[in-house]
Amino acid sequence: MRTTFAGAAIAIAAVLTLTACGGSGDAGDKPAADVSVEPTKAGAIVLDAPKAKPDLVLTDTSEKKFELVKETKGHPVLLYFGYTYCPDVCSTVVSDIAAAEKKLSKADQEKLRVVFVTTDPERDTPKRMREWLDAQGGQDIVGLTGDFATIQAAAKPLGILVEPPKKEKDGSVTVSHGAEVVGFSPKDDGGHWIYTASTTSEQYAKDLPKIVKGENP
Numbered sequence: 001m002r003t004t005f006a007g008a009a010i011a012i013a014a015v016l017t018l019t020a021c022g023g024s025g026d027a028g029d030k031p032a033a034d035v036s037v038e039p040t041k042a043g044a045i046v047l048d049a050p051k052a053k054p055d056l057v058l059t060d061t062s063e064k065k066f067e068l069v070k071e072t073k074g075h076p077v078l079l080y081f082g083y084t085y086c087p088d089v090c091s092t093v094v095s096d097i098a099a100a101e102k103k104l105s106k107a108d109q110e111k112l113r114v115v116f117v118t119t120d121p122e123r124d125t126p127k128r129m130r131e132w133l134d135a136q137g138g139q140d141i142v143g144l145t146g147d148f149a150t151i152q153a154a155a156k157p158l159g160i161l162v163e164p165p166k167k168e169k170d171g172s173v174t175v176s177h178g179a180e181v182v183g184f185s186p187k188d189d190g191g192h193w194i195y196t197a198s199t200t201s202e203q204y205a206k207d208l209p210k211i212v213k214g215e216n217p
Contacts, residue, residue: 043195043203044183044217050190051182053077054154058117058146061130066144068115069189075113076212077184079191081155081162083120083175084132089197091136093181098137100204108212111186114141117154119162119177121145158182158191187214 056068078097082090097114104112116133118124129143148164155162160178167173183193193211195204207217 043199044207044211045194045196046216047192047194050185050188050192051158053184053189053191054079054158056117056144056150056154058144058150059126061126061133061143063126066142068144071142072113072115072184073189074186075111076186076214077113077115077189078195078211079115079117079158079182079184080180081117081119081151081160081177082179083118083177084124084128085120085173086175089179093179093197093199094133094138094141095136096199096201097181097204098141099201100208101140102137103205104208104212108209109140111212112208114138116141116143117151118143118145119148119151119155120165120173120175121148121151122165123173159194183211185214186212193217 053069053072058066058068060066080090080093080097082093084090094116101109101112101114116129116138118129124143124145126143126145129145133139133141133143152162152164155178158180160180160182161176162178163176165173165175179197181195181199182191183195184191193216210217
C-alpha cells in the first residue's frame with residue numbers, strides 16, 4: 001500500500017502528527033497530551049522528491065561518535081525521532097519496527113539500519129536508551145543522543161517537528177515531536193518514504209523487503 005504526496009503535503013502532515021507526551025518527573029508514565037489527529041494511511045507515503053539524509057554526528061549507546069551519513073551509506077535506513085520516557089507512541093513504533101525486522105531474512109537484517117534519535121537528550125542517556133531499545137525488542141536498533149539544537153535542526157528538513165522538552169508546573173515533562181518514520185533507499189541514500197504512527201508491524205513486515213532493495217513498497 002502506498003500513497004504519493006507532494007512535499008508540501010508532507011509538511012502539513014508533520015504538523016498534524018505532532019505528538020505531545022510526558023510524565024511525572026523522570027517516570028514518564030503520564031501523558032501530558034493526546035496524540036494529534038493524523039492521516040490513517042498505514043502504508044508508505046512516497047515522496048515526489050527524496051529528502052537528504054541528515055548529516056548528524058551524535059553519540060550512540062556505546063558512548064561512541066556516530067556519523068549517520070557515513071555509518072549508513074549504501075544501507076536501507078528507517079529513521080525515527082522520539083524519546084524513551086514517551087508513555088505510548090514511541091514504544092509502539094519502535095517495537096512494531098523491531099518485530100517486523102525480525103521477520104526479514106538474516107541477509108536483509110544485516111543490511112537494514114534502524115536509527116532512533118532522542119528528542120529528549122537531557123534525560124535519554126546512552127545507557128538508558130540501550131536498555132529501553134532492548135526492552136522494545138530493538139537490540140539491533142541504533143540509539144543516538146546529543147545536542148538538542150543539532151537534533152532539532154536535523155529533523156526540520158525532513159518535515160518532522162521537534163520542540164524543546166518543557167517542564168510543567170507539576171514537575172512533569174512534555175516532549176512534542178513528529179511521529180513519522182523516514183525510510184532511506186540504499187540506492188541513493190535519499191529519504192523516499194514516510195510512515196505515520198498508524199503503521200502496523202504487519203505493514204512494516206510487508207514493506208521492508210522492498211525497502212531493503214530500494215524499491216517502492
